[in-house]
Amino acid sequence: MLLEAIAISLPALSAISSLFLEKRLYARLSTIATGISFLLSLLILLLGRGSADIPLLRFDGLGSLLASYILLVSLVIHKYSENYMKDEQGYRRYFFLLDIMTLNLLLLVLADHMLLLFACWHLMGVLLYILLTFNHRRLEAFEYGNFALFTHRFADVPLLLAILMLYKAYGTFSVSELIKATLAEPKGELWVVSLLVIVSGLLKSAQIPFHLWLVYSMEGPTPVSALMHAGIVNAGAFLANRFAFLFPYDQYGLNLAFMVGIITAILGSMLMLMQNDIKKALGYSTVGQMGYMMMEIGVGAFALAVYHMMAHGIFKATLFLSSGSVIHEARKDTNIPRDEVYDALVRKEVSQREMPVVLYGVLTLLVPLLLVVGAHAVFEYEILRYKTQLVLLFFGWATSAQILINLFRLGREKPLLTSVLGVLSLFVLLSVYVLAGESLKNLIMPYEGLQERIMEVASSNTAFILGGILLSLLLVMVGWVLVYFASKDKPVEVHLSLYAHLSRELYFPDIYRLVGRFFKRLSYLTSFGAVPLYLFYYDGGSLRGVSFDVLLLTLFVPLFPxxxxxxxxIRRFWIYSLPALVGIAFVLLWNLPLPSDRVLYSLAVLTLLFHSLRAFQSQSMGELLGELYPALLSLVWLSGKEHFLLIVPALLLLFLSGLYLKASLGTASFTYAGGLLEKMPLFSFLFVVVSLYACMFPPMPTFYSLWEALLKTDISLGALLLAGWFLLGSALVVSACRILYGKPKEDLYYPNF
Structure with missing residues (x-):
């Protein structure tokens, strides 16, 4: 138990030491602490200390393995960052965030309490946002950082709903107890829970069409990109394995993971070939690999997905850390080779090969097939026990063929030597891949029969499996045909249009911009759209004979309309009206009973949704407070009036922040004030903390109000309530970044706070 406690505590102690040490000394200490934690975690893994009893934590095989992996990646990034970031402003802040992120990821993979797991899952997106916006003067940094945070926060919604359903069914937050209970006696709609877990993992793992946050979030420091691609984006594999006990009862989740994964793998790899920016190419490469990873989950190969996650993470981290030197070398060399994809599709040219076409085809198609089947036959005895393994065989063959094609292209002068070395290397690679997947099964899933039950469920839908294989095979054949006809006198006319569509990234960025404009316009039309819904609830419920007491409560503990x-x-007279309204609400709640009614619950959820959406329009602290007041107090109707004392401090702290801005800068406008993070760092830090408090961030007291409200509502209202939670937090982020980021205003005096 002592080893485990020290390994977890060192990143936290390192972060605390940042308050007392000089920045260079702190950076070295942070690296040393991470290295010691890694060695201790490796020792824990080798000793198999799965029975260690630390409250809320669980050192099982999956958690111990991923803890060692996280600390290894973090150690490499710490060491690289010591020199890479030495000339950057915010050197100490950067290493502090690295320590906090490392601690958060460790708690995530080791958490045995579902709310702790969710808090770390949510905090991972928040910390990533802060790291991505490290270059706070650049407009692109916080624009795409916001995009990343919205996607991650959106991924939190289905996971929290899944945790709610599990808690209502079994009455416990302990993952260990849930594993025993669900495998012994399934309760409730567990297939819905497994589907929600998969959806959350898909969103977090940059699956198409939710992949742009990963590709465009490149404005942060290069080590942050390495951390993002090596660890954070792989979270889907961890989540599926942590909740693996649900998938023997799954109906649609594995099929969804398989189909989305296979589409992501194909499109991500295609779009990678079209990029001329090295970081963007690596980003799309990660998207493709995450597609492979989710496809492995979809076919039931959970342990293989974990191995894929770790192998790809270490490989991609080193690529990102070395991308800077590649860019520097490219700037010195003007003889940049032409893009072969452009040559094949637009110029109708293909590279000339000295090897005969028949021999080339045999080596690149037949040999990989024999190698894949041979590696599986040697290290996996029941090679075709499940239909899903056909998918792994097929993709192993397709990937191996691509590797050999690239090897032959590079070694045309010595084709025989290249063939021998390529075949031997590929066999070793495939053997390690298959052997690692087999070896990790017992470590990650020590429960008898669980892996077999998951594989049986994944193999039950033959149509999905064969459809995925046929789709992939069709695309491979189309690619070969296009490349073959590219050098003919009458090439296929689709070449230029195909290149044009792929170069525009299949119009995903354009679609996202259109969706953004739609929701921006929707925020201006909420008043008209909500009235009919209100009238439906009002006329169909029990409030037809509403009392004067209830009317007073719905006005000062406001419900729509x-x-x-x-x-x-509040918008018009926020300095004077907000304290008075809070005082009146306190007196009314203290003296009047809070009625309980489903119609009131529905109106409270509608109020949260309505005013959270309107908060996106806020241009000043007064306008933001005018929407936050009814949005937050709607939770009082859902969770109970005792939570009023948890919610109101958030409003008052934001109110005091607005007063300070008004007094010190002469304005509380979001459109005029800016650059506070650079000029007023302490105020900015406090403002971020208060904003997290107000948007019901998991470790904060207001989150308990949300949780109590979720327990009192049914699943349909709970889903709408979580939608309001998502919108409220997103609106606060949009408002906060307007005054925190960007260049400071030259005509404003910023006090040193």
């Missing part, structure tokens, strides 16, 4: 009145007064 009366919340529009309180929102107007």
């Amino acid at each position: 009366l919340s529009l009145i309180t929102s107007y007064f």
Whole structure:
């Protein structure tokens, strides 16, 4: 137990030491602490200390393995960053964030309490956002950082709903107890829970169409990109393995993971070939690999997905860390080779090969097939026990053929030597891949029969499996045909249009911009769209004979549409009206009973959704507070009036922040004030903490109000409530970044706070 406690505590102690040490000394200490934690975690893994009893934590095979992997990647990034970041502003802040991120990821993979797991899952996106916006003067940094945070926060919604359903069914937050209970006696709709877990993993793992946050979030420091691609984006594999006990009862989750994964693998690899920016090419490469990883989960190869995650993570981290030197060398060399994809599709040219076409075809198609089958036959005895293994065989063959094609292209002068070395290397690589997947099964899934039950469920839908193989085979054949006809006198006319569509990234960025404009316009039309819904609830419920006491409560603990009145007064007279309204609400809640009614619950959820969406329009602290007041107090109707004392401090702290801005800068406008992170770092830090408090961030007290509200509502209202939670947090992020990031205003005086 002592080893485990020290390994977990060192990153936290290192972060605390940043308050007392000089920045260079702190950076070295942070690296040393991470190295010691890695050695201790490796010792724990080798000793098999799965029975260590630390409250809320669980050192099982999966957690111990991934803890060692996280600390290894973190150690490499720490060491690289010591020199790479030495001339950057915020050197100490950068290493502090690295330590906190390392600690958070360790707690994530070791958590035995579902709410702790969710808090770390959510905090991972927040910390990534702060790291991605490290270059806070660049507009692109926080624009794409916001995009990454929105995607990660969106991924939190299905996971929290899954945790809610598990808790309602079994009455426990312990993952260990849930494993025993679900395998012994399934309760509730566990197939819905497994589907929600898969959806959360897909969103977090940059699957198409939710992949752009990964590809475009390159404005942060290069080590941050390495950390993002090596660890954070792989979170889908961890989540599926942590909740593997749900998948014997799955109906649609594995099929969804397989189909989305196979599409992502194909499109991500295609789009990677079209990029001329090295970081963007590596980004799309990661998207393709995450597609392979989710496809492995979809076919039931959970242990193989973990191995894929670790192998790809270490490989991609080193690529990102070396990408800077590649860029520097490219700037010195003007003789950049032409893009072969462009040559094949546009210029209708293919590279000339000295090897005969028949021999080339045999070596690149037949030999990889024999190698894949041979490696599986040697290290995996029941090679075709499940239909899903056909998928792994097929993709192993396709990938091996691609590797050999590239080897032959590079070694045309000595084709025989290249063939021998390529075949031997490929056999070793495939053998390690298969052997690692087999070896990790017992470590990650020590529960008898669990892996077999998951494989049986994954193999039950033959149509999905064969459809995926046929789709992939069709695309491979189309690619070969296009390349073959590219050098003919009458080439296929689709070449130029295909290149044009792929070079525009299949219009995914354009689609996202259109969706963004739609929701921006929707935020201006919420008043018209919500009224019919309100009238439906009002006319169909039990509030037809509403009492005067309830009317007072719905005005000062506002529910829609009366919340529009309180929102107007706060927007117009926020300095004077907000404290008075909070005081009146306190007196009313203290003296009047809070009625319990499903219609009131529905109106409270609608109020949260409505005002959270309107908060995106806020241009000043007054307007933001005018929407936050009814949005947050709607939780009082759902969770109970005792939570009023948890929610109101968030409003008052934001109110005091607005007063300070108004007094010190002469304005509380988001469109005019800016650059506070650089000029007022302490205020910015406090403002971020208060914003996290207000948007019901998991470790903060307001989150318990949300959780209590979720327990009291049914699943349909709970899903709408979580949608409001997502919108409220997103609106706060948009508002905060307007005043924190960007260049400081030259005509403003910033106090040193």
